[in-house]
Amino acid sequence: MIRVLVCDDHLIVRQGLRQVLADAEDLVVAAEADNGPEAVRRVRQPPPAEPIDVVLLDIAMPGRDGLDTLRQLKAEFPKLPVLMLSTYPDRQYAVRSLKLGASGYLNKSADSAQLIDAVRRVAQGKLFITPSVAEHLAEQLAVPAGAAGPEPPLHERLSHREYQVFRLLAAGKTVGEIAEQLALSSNTVSTYRARILEKTGVRNDVELALYAVRQGVQEA
Template sequence: MSKIRVLVCDDHLIVRQGIRMLLADAPDISVAAEAASGPEALAAVRTGGIDVVLLDIAMPQRDGLDILRQLKSEAPRLPVLMLSTYPDRQYAVRSLKLGAQGYLNKSLDAEQMVEAIRRVARGGLFITPSVAELLAGALALPGAAAAEDKPLDGLLSHREFQVFRLLAGGRSVGEIAEQLVLAPNTVSTYRARILEKTGVRNDVELALLAVRQALL
């Protein structure tokens, strides 16, 4: 079984060592590289062999959000989990808007970090309940007002509603295809229809819509 190769980017050596220790017991995850600055993180990603990036927000030279922007420009499909000691309300929404697949507070336990890495490596999102609440209050969903007022089980077909709930729960297209016994291309088609019918733009906003309709 191939391991999920993680890049840990934090300017404090003791934090990097702590994360390495937290992940040591996960048999399917390995810390493939470390970086003490944004430029080092970019260099490591450009070298290749990275499946998930753990990126601290408070970085020297260039902050983590700036590096996130560049990573998403250069490697848009590479999952990035933002790390922070700041309260969720300060940076969580901004991080997700910029393309991060999740936002983790450094006070989280090892099980949460391992779950987050596994989920985003599979193509999903990792959004804690507290971050979901912040997103629901902070992100406007253009074109989704009508969808928000109307129960989604009436707006979407039965199969579309199934796919919607799984996408909103952070599941990847491949996982949904396996669970529903569908071809991945079929799931992608359902996803496109769901986005069109609800008026939202991406899986993060789908999750927000699910929160607002009390489906998550």
């Protein structure tokens, strides 16, 4: 039996995932969490608590988001398979997730059979990569090391936290709103904003939003 921990801040999503996994005789939802720290605490629990075989982890959560949680889980439990779930387009977070150690990345719009197959695959120690994600990976690996090739987009230079702030700024969020959403101080967000402007070569939030649209990171 594959024991799954479902981490998502929306109860209705957790209930839906539980219902989907219940259709598979070899899968069981052993625990749920509505935030990253709670998911980490549950994985840490010693016997007699049931060990977790696979973590289903949402990316978009308030405070510590899924990528921060993934980073911590892989640092403490490097062999634990983590399957990332998201509503974001694959190009935004799939490759970042895999680079941080995720065993797979699946959009929440995936059908039940694909989700069950993904959980089984990562539980076996394999990667689960959809054709769309494979295409994005291939684009990054297309140029041999040391060979001349097109420069990656400027926003690829951003750290994980800078990328979070970048997307929120591009969506029109204020520094205060971002600070509240990410559980950071306004001064810290302002520092990230300054770094983002410098790395992307834009002068203000309007130009940043236009840049995000051009790069396909944000819809117009």
